[in-house]
Amino acid sequence: MAKLSDIIEDFIKEMFNDSNNNIIFIQRNELADQFRCAPSQINYVLTTRFTYNKGYLIESKRGGGGHIVIKQLEQDSSNMREEIINQSIGSTITYHNAVDILNNLFELNIIIDKEYELMKIAINDRTLISTENRNKIRADILKAMIMVSLS
Structure with missing residues (x-):
């Protein structure tokens, strides 16, 4: 059985595939509710699986409900x-x-x-x-x- 972190990582990567875009927007609390986990679990996945070294940039936007922007870096x-x-x-x-x-x-x-x-x-x-x-x-x-x- 896959670990929850692996499942969340796969879900986020699938969001990139479905969007055909190199930027996705997520709301941490909504994602935590969807996976029935603490928001800190989402933070853990983002900070360990979506790092700059792995080709991602994470930005947190506050206000108006707030969201997290995950950018898949262009590989020129x-x-x-x-x-x-x-x-x-x-x-x-x-x-x-x-x-x-x-x-x-x-x-x-x-x-x-x-x-x-x-x-x-x-x-x-x-x-x-x-x-x-x-x-x-x-x-x-x-x-x-x-x-x-x-x-």
Whole structure:
């Protein structure tokens, strides 16, 4: 049986598919009522499953009933490389955040399964033996791989 978080995530992603648009509007309380959960469960899904690293931008609009805007970021390859390298990766990155970026690139069919698996192996903690600069080394390796994949 799927976890409630997975069900809510799938529902929101289906909203994108149904709208043929890269922006959707939701009301947290209404969605919580629909799934018979606390509004904090909706917040959890939004903050963990719809992050910038995964290709989404969340904006909260207050007043007049309020709503949450979820934007699926455009994936223009000329700007994407720069955005990922400068904004998402930066000078250091954890393994978890790096995998989020790779998952997004894989879901967008920018990298294939084999590239995805190779990149994950290249940046995992066992491969990066040095604990002192592990996240910096991981960021440098990930940047180089993305430069090649998006060129």
